[in-house]
Amino acid sequence: MSDRPDLTAHLDEATPFAAASTLPYALPDFAAVRPEHYLPAFEAGMAEHRAQVAAITADPEPATEENTLVALERAGRLLTRVALEFFNRTSAHTSPELDAVEAEVAPRLAAHRDAIYLDPALAARLDALDARVSAGEVVLGPDAAWLLHTLRKDVRRAGVALPEEAKAELRELNGRITTLETSFGQALLAETNDAALLVTDEAELEGLAPESVAAARAAAAGRGHETGWLLELQLYSQQPALAALRRRDVRERLHLASVTRGLRGGEHDTRALLLELARLRARRARLLGYAHHAAYVAVDGTARTTEAVNAMLGRLAPAAVANARKEAAALEQALRAEEPGATLEAWDWSLYAERVRQERFALDDALLRPYLELERVLRDGVFFAAERLYGLTFARREDLHGYHPDVRVYEVFDADSSGLGLFLVDFYQRESKHRGAWMNEIVAQNRLLGERPVIMNNHNIPKPPAGEPTLLTWDEVETLFHEFGHALHGLLSDVRFPSQSGTEVPRDFVEFPSQVNEIWALDPEVLGRYAVHHETGEPMPAEWVEKLVVSQLWGEGFKTTEYLAAAILDQAWHQRTEDELPRDVAEVEAFEQRALEEAGIAFAPVPPRYRSTYFQHIFAGGYSAGYYGYIWSEVLDADTVEWFRENGGLRRENGDAFRRLLLSRGGSMDVMDAFRELRGRDPEIGPLLTRRGLDAPAD
Ligand SMILES: [Zn+2]
Numbered sequence: 001m002s003d004r005p006d007l008t009a010h011l012d013e014a015t016p017f018a019a020a021s022t023l024p025y026a027l028p029d030f031a032a033v034r035p036e037h038y039l040p041a042f043e044a045g046m047a048e049h050r051a052q053v054a055a056i057t058a059d060p061e062p063a064t065e066e067n068t069l070v071a072l073e074r075a076g077r078l079l080t081r082v083a084l085e086f087f088n089r090t091s092a093h094t095s096p097e098l099d100a101v102e103a104e105v106a107p108r109l110a111a112h113r114d115a116i117y118l119d120p121a122l123a124a125r126l127d128a129l130d131a132r133v134s135a136g137e138v139v140l141g142p143d144a145a146w147l148l149h150t151l152r153k154d155v156r157r158a159g160v161a162l163p164e165e166a167k168a169e170l171r172e173l174n175g176r177i178t179t180l181e182t183s184f185g186q187a188l189l190a191e192t193n194d195a196a197l198l199v200t201d202e203a204e205l206e207g208l209a210p211e212s213v214a215a216a217r218a219a220a221a222g223r224g225h226e227t228g229w230l231l232e233l234q235l236y237s238q239q240p241a242l243a244a245l246r247r248r249d250v251r252e253r254l255h256l257a258s259v260t261r262g263l264r265g266g267e268h269d270t271r272a273l274l275l276e277l278a279r280l281r282a283r284r285a286r287l288l289g290y291a292h293h294a295a296y297v298a299v300d301g302t303a304r305t306t307e308a309v310n311a312m313l314g315r316l317a318p319a320a321v322a323n324a325r326k327e328a329a330a331l332e333q334a335l336r337a338e339e340p341g342a343t344l345e346a347w348d349w350s351l352y353a354e355r356v357r358q359e360r361f362a363l364d365d366a367l368l369r370p371y372l373e374l375e376r377v378l379r380d381g382v383f384f385a386a387e388r389l390y391g392l393t394f395a396r397r398e399d400l401h402g403y404h405p406d407v408r409v410y411e412v413f414d415a416d417s418s419g420l421g422l423f424l425v426d427f428y429q430r431e432s433k434h435r436g437a438w439m440n441e442i443v444a445q446n447r448l449l450g451e452r453p454v455i456m457n458n459h460n461i462p463k464p465p466a467g468e469p470t471l472l473t474w475d476e477v478e479t480l481f482h483e484f485g486h487a488l489h490g491l492l493s494d495v496r497f498p499s500q501s502g503t504e505v506p507r508d509f510v511e512f513p514s515q516v517n518e519i520w521a522l523d524p525e526v527l528g529r530y531a532v533h534h535e536t537g538e539p540m541p542a543e544w545v546e547k548l549v550v551s552q553l554w555g556e557g558f559k560t561t562e563y564l565a566a567a568i569l570d571q572a573w574h575q576r577t578e579d580e581l582p583r584d585v586a587e588v589e590a591f592e593q594r595a596l597e598e599a600g601i602a603f604a605p606v607p608p609r610y611r612s613t614y615f616q617h618i619f620a621g622g623y624s625a626g627y628y629g630y631i632w633s634e635v636l637d638a639d640t641v642e643w644f645r646e647n648g649g650l651r652r653e654n655g656d657a658f659r660r661l662l663l664s665r666g667g668s669m670d671v672m673d674a675f676r677e678l679r680g681r682d683p684e685i686g687p688l689l690t691r692r693g694l695d696a697p698a699d
Contacts, residue, residue, distance in 0.1 A: 390415070438486075439457055
């Protein structure tokens with residue numbers, strides 16, 4: 001670089017991103033950010049980052065840990081600051097202005113990454129450091145050695161060794177793919193809002209709990225309907241209201257609204273986007289020397305190969321469908337008691353599953369919900385379990401604010417009362433929020449820069465009218481614990497390097513800690529504290545608690561089948577060469593159906609958890625060819641749950657061991673080595689098969 005630019009010259013010093021926030025824990029000053037701040041901050045951040053990396057690679061001094069690895073980790077702070085704040089906001093509270101910024105910035109970020117990773121100078125610098133390590137001239141600590149290993153792998157995977165012509169094509173592909181992913185996410189949110197079912201006759205809501213009717217009325221009012229009730233859609237296929245709606249025709253309408261999202265034609269149709277995405281990803285994988293995109297993804301995970309992925313999915317699918325068929329037979333019987341001769345359809349499943357659960361276990365969601373009030377579940381369930389396991393305590397900080405009035409900020413204290421970080425949570429569904437539930441880092445823990453974690457959980461719980469309590473379904477309770485498990489991974493991270501913080505682990509490993517945290521929802525001590533009637537204060541009757549535990553296996557056929565079907569669709573789209581993929585939007589549904597049939601998982605009453613046209617994880621998010629990771633990491637999860645059981649369950653000693661050996665280490669080492677240290681051996685699949693009811697002989 002001949003002249004070193006003044007890096008923040010064109011970034012107004014008054015903008016909130018110019019320097020780290022001075023609020024506690026560097027929480028962004030959300031209220032100070034205006035949409036027009038983002039683009040200049042991104043531009044200045046990218047320029048700063050490129051200049052810093054160029055200075056590192058041009059350094060005439062021999063490569064060392066400090067002047068190469070540490071310097072790379074210190075670089076790009078402005079860009080990190082703006083990107084974490086921005087993408088948290090576009091996922092949780094977007095607007096047309098923010099959508100426009102995202103569409104502009106996403107491909108430029110892809111180009112920025114390519115400018116760094118495809119530059120042979122960086123690869124050469126890393127190779128030089130590696131050579132010095134091999135020669136014994138430089139000694140790296142374990143985290144730095146792992147960082148060097150992953151960086152060298154990342155530049156190779158990016159295509160640094162390819163000829164210039166191929167690199168040019170890669171750059172173009174990366175930009176276009178990023179643009180398509182952004183478009184898919186934006187179209188899907190608009191489509192999901194559009195597809196909500198407006199009911200104008202209250203009689204059609206028969207069966208729905210009063211609090212759900214009130215929430216549907218509030219949702220309609222929120223969208224400007226003077227009368228009527230709006231049944232808004234969750235991201236997945238099976239909508240919660242289907243478990244309660246008595247009118248079969250209304251259930252059918254709601255179900256069809258859900259599963260036809262993205263393929264109805266019109267401006268929010270997602271088929272053309274996903275077809276092009278699948279094709280371009282296949283072409284990119286080919287350029288990089290892989291048979292297809294799924295192979296490119298698998299090699300970077302703990303699975304390593306698509307053969308291993310297919311073997312796992314193929315092993316589970318037949319047993320799961322057999323279980324789902326058994327469940328379907330029981331449901332159809334219940335259906336026919338009311339509708340003689342009727343055939344069980346997908347829109348009947350939830351209602352009659354609840355009916356049969358009620359018959360067999362005298363338990364259903366409607367009975368449970370008054371005992372599952374949000375504030376108690378959070379305080380006396382989610383937070384309580386974290387206190388028992390890790391010694392953490394939580395205090396609401398009313399003086400700190402999020403980007404929306406619904407966002408709450410909690411300060412998290414460690415066992416010795418020192419401040420550990422901030423936990424932000426945003427529970428409610430709204431039009432501006434993408435569907436689903438997820439965790440974001442807003443500040444990633446790292447010792448190098450002395451940063452403490454600021455971690456966010458987002459949910460999509462229907463908001464009750466003002467003043468009413470939020471009563472949860474059992475699924476929502478599990479989701480609270482799940483997402484908080486990701487939050488703990490971020491909050492308890494104790495690593496030196498930002499890029500190894502918390503959830504910066506392989507995609508097919510990242511669900512492991514969050515799934516482990518789900519088990520505390522059913523722990524008798526935890527459940528006993530939070531499952532309390534919101535009006536009477538009575539604890540949930542002991543026999544219900546018992547039943548809740550034993551009824552967990554009921555419905556596993558459905559859950560496993562709908563999950564596996566989605567994982568198989570993801571692999572089908574991504575285990576193809578460009579030529580093997582359909583080109584016409586009219587072929588999308590047939591492709592999907594064929595993939596499910598070939599895998600032996602096509603079963604009409606149980607559609608995939610996400611159909612291709614609303615599969616946000618793989619076409620808008622970062623899970624492309626990686627959705628299998630949930631069940632892959634559930635092997636570790638179920639095996640770890642056994643470990644907790646063997647060692648006495650909810651105890652500080654266990655929490656501390658899990659924290660020390662696993663959560664605190666983030667991605668600072670080979671995560672499977674961390675698992676083996678915890679468990680004392682390789683993972684075993686038995687506990688997963690038992691949990692999901694897949695080890696019993698089919699009858
Ligand atoms: Zn998760």
